[in-house]
Amino acid sequence: MRGTLSDRMGAALLMAPLLLFLVLAYAWPFLGVVKWSFTLPTPGLEQYHALLTDDLVQSVFIRTLRIAAIVTIVSVTAAYAITVVWVRGSPVQRVLAEFCILVPFWISVLTRAFGWVALLSNRGLINTWLQSIGFISEPLTLVRNEFGVIVGMSHFLIPFAVFPLASAMRSLDERVLLAARGLGSSRMRTFWTVFVPMTRSGIIGSAMITFVFSLGFFVTPAILGGGRSVMIAELIYLRIFQSPDWGLGAAISVVLVVFVGALMALLFRYVKPKQLV
């Protein structure tokens, strides 16, 4: 039956609206952005040349990679700790862990960044408290710098880092762990030599997702970095709306897509897409 003319017609009719919509509203304008990167302000490879030579652009790229790497390590480690309890804890522990993971996950990035401003700013909760107990006399600078950006981004990304880890921990055969314990291995040793290696695919997936997400991050660095630790996404925004230098903004976008695409291709050589959810 499969592949008859009417079947093909049916499939085409059902699938066409969405495909057409995305070709017109996404693929075509993306090609337009690529065109910008080669033609604005004058045709040529000038913008790509600027990417390789401009000091500001270079320092933003390096800062973005550094922050993304730190955020990835922090998020995956923290996510690992809470996922262990979410997957293997007692029923009550599981419900509590799930609550702590899903509530932030569903709350908007703006609200969460604002929460960190309320905590970390000069007149925020932490500085007010530390001053009231006399621990410090001058407020600590906790936002409008890289520290604030890393804290806020890690907070945003931990729930995303949890899902691939949870999937790896769920599919793990519990009997192996019990066997290790039964043979006299300590908790610590079982964890490091059996549990962690068996969740390797989850760790890789989780790290890749976190890293890729942090490369294109815009809102959190813009709010918690206060214009001082600009990352790639904010640089694109500034080049398009403030300079305005559309060609350079477009060229950075193209490079970012190519870089992320290469990372994803690398990821899927090690992990199947299904293991990520």
Add this chain to the structure above:
Amino acid sequence: MPTYRPGPVSLILAVLVALFLLMPLLAVIPVSLTPSRMLTMPTGELSLRHYRSLIEDPRWLDSILLSLRIGVVSSVFSTVLALTFSLGVWMFQPRFTAALVGFVLLPMVVPPVVSAVTLYFLLTSISGVTSFFGYDTWLGVAMAHSVMTVPFATVLILVALSQLDRRIDLAARGLGATVWERATRVIIPNIKFGIVTAALLSFVLSWEEIGVTLFITSVNAITLPRLMWMGLRDNIDPAIAALSVILIVITVLVLAVRSLVTRQRSAS
């Protein structure tokens, strides 16, 4: 049967992470009650003035209504497109399915800032033709949000379909049902929950959307996140704290209801 449970070290670490995750959400509560016009901790006296300003200041109300309208329109649009596409995939299993699904998922995996530049290009191009639909119009924002939410809706509906027993569709087909009847009377009723979830997620994603919205609006189409953004960048308005508290409470309530519903569904 013995089970492998996390030990005390794991539990302590998990509690620390849980505190880290909840801390900023709890921190907005005291700030929202400050009597001051600035972002400070309340000292002594508490006040609800920032909650009142949410109702009294027309800017907040206008942007809430705009966000609701954009959210509903873009959610219906992307759910319908995702549903027809997924039905085509599931019923006919055409060749190149993997590539086509991959294409549809692109806005989900491409860095949002690049999608934002792309949609900015699209809407400014449209603005050159018509001012009714394009850069800084609510229809333009709704369309841009649909691009961003349609991959998520598609994933949820495809997952719902993958759990559906193909034999009921084969039976309907064997009994002479047309494609339309199979879709509307057999398949859709069986994936209702998935479709509703897809619509809900699309709405929430549009309601919260800021990364793309920043690029495609300036003074007319001020959605709620856009207004919050303006308040956060310039001088921080404690009304944002009041609004955040309300949004957090709504989220917690919706999650609680949802977990009760899922529990009942799995019990029955």
